[in-house]
Amino acid sequence: AVLVEAPAYPFPEILQEEEMEEEELVLGGCDSDDDGGQSSGLSDLEEEEGEEGDFIVVSEAEIRERQEEDVGILCSMLSVPRAWACALLVHHNWDVVKVQEAWFADEDAVRNAVGLLEEGGGSSSSPRGEKVSTCRICLEESPRGSMSAAPCGHLFCDACWACYIHIAIADGPGCLLLRCPDPACRVLVGKEMVERFAADEDGERYSLHLFRSYAGSNKRLRWCPAPNCQFGVEHVGGETYDVWCKCSHYFCWKCGEEAHRPVDCDTVARILKKHSEVENTKWILAYCKPCPKCHRQIEKNEGCMHMTCKDPCRHQFCWLCLGDWFKHGENTGGLYSCNPFNQAQESRPVDEAELRKKRAQQSLERYTHYYERWAANHTSRQKALQSIAELDTQVECLKDTYCQPHGQLKFLKEAWLQIAECRRVLKWSYAYGFYLRKNRNKQKFFEYLQGEAEAQLDVLHSCAEKEIDVFLDPTDAPLLEDFIAYRSKLVGFTSVVQRYFENLVRDLESGLKDVLPGNGEADAGDASDSGS
Incomplete structure (x- = not known):
């Protein structure tokens, strides 16, 4: 078989996380304001748009x-x-x-x-x-x-x-x-x-x-990164860096990525780099093996199991068990003596390269856990923004059915804006959790806060997305009293979710400072604990 040398692991953090002490995560987003009353809701941000503050859109x-x-x-x-x-x-x-x-x-x-x-x-x-x-x-x-x-x-x-x-x-x-x-x-x-x-x-x-x-x-001026946007944003003071452009794009002024409270710009850069490289890593783990002698990652691109490493190594080995090919003869039971599972495990010593690969696979599984949830909330937020864009149709229908003025129907947009903002915060909280591996107590408290906030958000999301349907059928619409009750319910859920996420953002930006250390326990090498 002909060997094609595969590149070295492009995702060194996967291998290093299990061998090196993880760097301290710089906790807190770009907004370093420790004001506990600051809202994380989009509705509040939208009300401030156009007013004098930390930024001027030009x-x-x-x-x-x-x-x-x-x-x-x-x-x-x-x-x-x-x-x-x-x-x-x-x-x-x-x-x-x-x-x-x-x-x-x-x-x-x-x-x-x-x-x-x-x-x-x-x-x-x-x-x-x-x-x-x-x-x-x-x-x-x-x-x-x-x-x-x-x-x-x-x-x-x-x-x-x-x-x-x-x-x-x-x-x-x-x-x-x-x-x-x-x-x-x-x-x-x-x-x-x-x-x-x-x-x-x-x-x-x-x-x-x-x-x-x-x-x-002008070092204080940054162009909006949204496609085809002709506006710039000038920072005129303050410590808030989450910006609303007039084109409705919400981004971080410091790094240009989408707004990412409660994590900082360095964490965003690290997690986005992982997103871009993880597919290559998955391929290497699935289709490449290290040469037992020189440990270079190699790809098998032909059918037989007799492998010969490239110059200058030229080591010959079996692709299945990585054993020396010259030991696969009559003296050792024949060519396919590595077929039985137990025998293959007993006959092949576990070397450092194999251990590194197993640790990399464990780290990759942990990363996949957080990435899937990161991506799911990203998708949910995109759908929420799409629902906001289509909200005028629902508002007009409700206005005609229940003879309600626009002022009485603002609660729908406020709920959806809150959903979109909370999905964004929740998405980046999974990036936060991926790097939070130093302390078991902090990990558990973080997962508790995140779980409570996510549960409340799911209730609000379901109420805004599904329970509204019965009121949009003008031929069989419920009574006005039922609609008023639904409005009160949705407004209440919106307020509750906003408070939950305010607490989540505040605690994460403070670095969970109120949580006591866990008796010196460090979870940096325990992927099973930190990935659950």
Whole structure:
């Protein structure tokens, strides 16, 4: 059989978790506010949308207006052209104060650094055809009227200027501080000259580079990661990092992933990395075995059981029992002497590689336990968001059937918003639980809190999703009194679930600090206990 060497385990944490002490989990989400009264409900967050707080949602047009304001301020302050102001701001990372301080401290040094030179050249004013000059790029003679120069006075034909600027813009944002084509010259090619020779598409790209340079300089500004969203979110203070964009996307401002309270950004990155790599790990565990001699992971890709490892090992062994192939002869009972289960177990010593593989399988089973529940709550949340999008139809039906104003039907949306938010919290709580393996008491208390919150959420979810159906049939709808009773019931469930999840988030973000240590017991190597 031909062996194909499989890659090393791509999921080193699976192997290392059983051999090394797990790193301390940084407990708590991006929101480090320890205010016990802060709600984890979407309804509260939605009410705050648009109000002044820790974040400001801004559009691309608003950011461009700010950019133009900064350029105008610098033009007035230093009495320089707009092209110079743009170059100075780009060079100083769009910090108006830094430009001002540097300019008045040593104007000549700033001019030399940016390449600013008073006008001394430019397009020739001579009539076309009267004089000719040689372009220093293409070495062709051209009329002076069809040649241009930067303030340094180095003449190049207009065709070469257009080509030079096109290539510079295509290369990226370096075109914002473009220098004269003469290798020995460091004079800036200004914004007006770039726009003069740039084609329409290149001009738009240059403008985009200038805009991105400005937006990227603001460390407090992050673009919304939702597809096709044109809004940015500016952090103006505070310690809350869960953000509602105007496009309705809810995300963490620090890492750009979806909002993930009560876990922190590092935990999110670790669990998402596991999600992306676990399928490869499952394949290796299912279809690969280590060479008994060199321990490289190998894949069997042909039919016979006689295996030969690659150079330089060249060890020959049996795929079934991993025993030395030369011992599978007449002296040991024949070729298939490894068939009986007991004999195979007794004849083959359990080496370190086999133990590592078993531990990896146990860790993988534990991971699968948490991942399945993580994914199930993710799916439930997506369906809840879909139900919210389709809620208007139900509201109109109930309004017509029971003659209720919209204000009396808001409880439906509030319930579904709470469900969606709690599914999100519950989803990330399973990532929290996956890394919580240090203390048995904390593990049990965490599972108790999580189980109680999940049970209450299931009651609310069922009430909002299934019990509403009887009221949506206008031909056989229950009495108004029954609908009012249902409304009171759903409002009560919503309030109860919100309190349960507030407690869950608060306790997890505090690191379950009220739970006493479990007599020094560490569960880092006990996958069966921590995975139940």
